[in-house]
Amino acid sequence: MLDGLIALVLAVPALIAMPMLETVESGDVETVPPLAMGLIGFTGFLFVLLMIYTIYLLSVKGQTLGKKMLGIRIVNNLDDSNAGFVRAFLLRGIVNAIPGAIIPFYGLIDVCFIFGAERRCIHDFIAGTRVIQG
Incomplete structure (x- = not known):
């Protein structure tokens, strides 16, 4: 559950960007606000880092961040x-x-x-x- 909570916290930038995406009605990617794209890209980057770190921790220490905290x-x-x-x-x-x-x-x-x-x-x-x- 802690690992899910950590992932949720990392998703906050994308959650902030979601209302910005709803304002784009044309379906044209070029009209998506740059801030929204940046926030979504940043969130993706954070998730990739978390995945790599989690695989490392599991492989070397047998832990995820949540298990480490506990x-x-x-x-x-x-x-x-x-x-x-x-x-x-x-x-x-x-x-x-x-x-x-x-x-x-x-x-x-x-x-x-x-x-x-x-x-x-x-x-x-x-x-x-x-x-x-x-």
């Missing part, structure tokens, strides 16, 4: 070693998104698994990971 990290379930890029990013994030795009309410089901005996979500089982303090 003092938790993702580790290999077998030996508590660094989960790395494949487990922390590809399997937990990308591979887990596939059923989420197909199965209704998959995201909710995934998160509800945290209440199971092992306190691991479906994405943790897919990746062979778990979240620990530290």
Whole structure:
């Protein structure tokens, strides 16, 4: 949830630009106010930076910014070693998104698994990971 809040804060420049885009009725890109284009471009740049930094953090430390704030990290379930890029990013994030795009309410089901005996979500089982303090 913290990561979503961080992304929302980064989206503020684009949210400011949206009303400016509504005033453009001709559909001609050249009539879009330069400030609106700048704000949207800046927001895109911020999101690219956030994505690169998040992939780095997940790969090296097993954390996102939100996990870092909470003092938790993702580790290999077998030996508590660094989960790395494949487990922390590809399997937990990308591979887990596939059923989420197909199965209704998959995201909710995934998160509800945290209440199971092992306190691991479906994405943790897919990746062979778990979240620990530290």
